[in-house]
Amino acid sequence: MSDYSFFEGVEKNFDKAAKHTTLPSGILEQIKGCNAVFRMNFPVKIGDSVEVIEAYRVQHSNHRSPTKGGIRYSLGVNQDEVMALAALMTYKCAVVDVPFGGAKGGVKINSRAYNEEQLERITRRYASELIKKNFIGPGMDVPAPDYGTGPREMAWIMDTYMALNPGEIDAAGCVTGKPVSQNGIAGRTEATGRGVYYAIREACNHDEDMKPLGLSTGLKGKTMVIQGLGNVGSYAGKISQDEGGVKIIGVAEYEGSIHCPEGLDIHALLDFRAKTGSIVGFPGSTTLEHRSAALELECDILVPAALENQINESNAVNVKAKIIAEAANGPVTPEAEEVLLKRGCLIIPDMYANAGGVTVSYFEWLKNLSHMRFGRMQKRFESNRYELLVDLVLKMTGKELSASERKMLTFGADEVDLVRSGLEETMITAYNGIRDTKKSKNIKDMRTAAFVYAIEKIGSDYTALGIWP
Numbered sequence: 001m002s003d004y005s006f007f008e009g010v011e012k013n014f015d016k017a018a019k020h021t022t023l024p025s026g027i028l029e030q031i032k033g034c035n036a037v038f039r040m041n042f043p044v045k046i047g048d049s050v051e052v053i054e055a056y057r058v059q060h061s062n063h064r065s066p067t068k069g070g071i072r073y074s075l076g077v078n079q080d081e082v083m084a085l086a087a088l089m090t091y092k093c094a095v096v097d098v099p100f101g102g103a104k105g106g107v108k109i110n111s112r113a114y115n116e117e118q119l120e121r122i123t124r125r126y127a128s129e130l131i132k133k134n135f136i137g138p139g140m141d142v143p144a145p146d147y148g149t150g151p152r153e154m155a156w157i158m159d160t161y162m163a164l165n166p167g168e169i170d171a172a173g174c175v176t177g178k179p180v181s182q183n184g185i186a187g188r189t190e191a192t193g194r195g196v197y198y199a200i201r202e203a204c205n206h207d208e209d210m211k212p213l214g215l216s217t218g219l220k221g222k223t224m225v226i227q228g229l230g231n232v233g234s235y236a237g238k239i240s241q242d243e244g245g246v247k248i249i250g251v252a253e254y255e256g257s258i259h260c261p262e263g264l265d266i267h268a269l270l271d272f273r274a275k276t277g278s279i280v281g282f283p284g285s286t287t288l289e290h291r292s293a294a295l296e297l298e299c300d301i302l303v304p305a306a307l308e309n310q311i312n313e314s315n316a317v318n319v320k321a322k323i324i325a326e327a328a329n330g331p332v333t334p335e336a337e338e339v340l341l342k343r344g345c346l347i348i349p350d351m352y353a354n355a356g357g358v359t360v361s362y363f364e365w366l367k368n369l370s371h372m373r374f375g376r377m378q379k380r381f382e383s384n385r386y387e388l389l390v391d392l393v394l395k396m397t398g399k400e401l402s403a404s405e406r407k408m409l410t411f412g413a414d415e416v417d418l419v420r421s422g423l424e425e426t427m428i429t430a431y432n433g434i435r436d437t438k439k440s441k442n443i444k445d446m447r448t449a450a451f452v453y454a455i456e457k458i459g460s461d462y463t464a465l466g467i468w469p
């Protein structure tokens with residue numbers, strides 16, 4: 001195993017990138033470190049006893065406000081992990097031009113060991129600890145879902161915040177990833193997975209980058225292996241299959257790895273797992289010898305969508321994928337990356353590949369502050385204008401349209417259409433920003449280029465803000 005921690009790994013990547021910038025060392029040091037670490041213990045009544053829960057919230061950088069980042073529920077949570085994930089949020093937000101500093105929260109529990117009522121108690125108590133210390137608020141620090149949490153937990157957090165901050169008009173913006181009916185936004189649940197899809201699609205659009213991999217441009221027919229069928233992995237898989245025509249040939253999950261050289265239907269696999277509790281035994285698949293064996297399958301695109309450190313020095317030499325799209329945070333260790341880069345693998349780094357979640361969180365936060373659903377003002381206006389235009393063109397050309405064609409041409413954008421379009425635009429622009437940085441500074445890999453792209457933006461913020469006496 002490597003002799004440095006997850007956070008030190010992020011620092012190593014930062015240092016490698018910092019050499020390509022001209023920022024003064026003091027500014028670099030300020031960007032790199034974590035600004036505030038809040039470690040807490042709180043008691044929660046579980047059954048007949050009281051359990052002491054260990055939890056964290058880390059704010060990595062305050063060059064922009066609020067700070068932003070998910071809350072993870074996992075037994076693997078520790079201070080170093082939360083610091084690393086908070087740092088990645090800073091760079092992630094900068095890469096996709098989302099005007100937040102980075103933060104992350106973690107609660108050291110196995111969420112499967114508690115019933116819903118107990119989880120609600122833990123979540124509300126965690127939220128009230130954050131409130132007491134001013135570590136949450138629409139202009140302060142805005143959590144979101146991460147591993148082990150989802151819209152339900154976000155609704156509990158919002159409700160706790162509202163109860164303790166009566167009359168705060170923007171209170172709903174204290175957390176994102178809420179249910180759509182509870183001040184959430186359409187398209188947030190799928191956002192990280194959809195962002196992963198746009199990232200892969202954009203990478204595959206550049207002939208110059210595909211050629212060295214021996215691949216043609218475009219996604220259609222490319223083979224994909226996914227590790228992890230949680231929220232991110234399952235949406236990345238569904239959208240890549242349905243909209244990109246990708247062939248999913250292998251999946252790794254907690255219970256095992258399966259291989260389907262002919263390609264599997266991801267919807268059928270998800271149904272099968274929901275019914276049986278496992279991907280193992282999925283009709284038409286073969287089960288591989290160990291849990292993460294699918295990572296080592298021959299494929300065009302590998303999507304690690306589980307946790308950090310999954311591709312490390314012990315398995316990197318066996319990973320054969322031509323492209324790795326880091327849907328999880330930190331799935332490839334720095335040592336593994338060296339091995340993979342040496343053999344010419346294209347790694348689309350986490351801070352970009354999985355930034356779709358925070359991008360749509362930003363849209364949700366804006367919606368909360370504006371107190372209005374996107375599309376409400378313009379939907380009918382747009383559609384009425386297109387109706388007029390289509391009628392005019394049909395009259396002039398004497399042509400007819402089918403009902404579905406007319407609908408396609410004349411509909412006004414709904415919230416989900418605008419969210420997807422904003423996400424698509426963000427992912428394409430960011431990819432090309434990273435790619436241009438890579439080329440102009442003659443950088444070998446996408447991760448270093450993404451770090452440089454982010455560090456320069458954050459550095460210019462600090463410079464513009466000035467340093468207070």
Ligand code: GLU
Pocket residue numbers: 068069070071092142143144145146147176177329354355357358359361
């Ligand atoms: N937890 C997600 C991430 O790691 C989302 C963060 C957010 O929306 O604030 O990017």
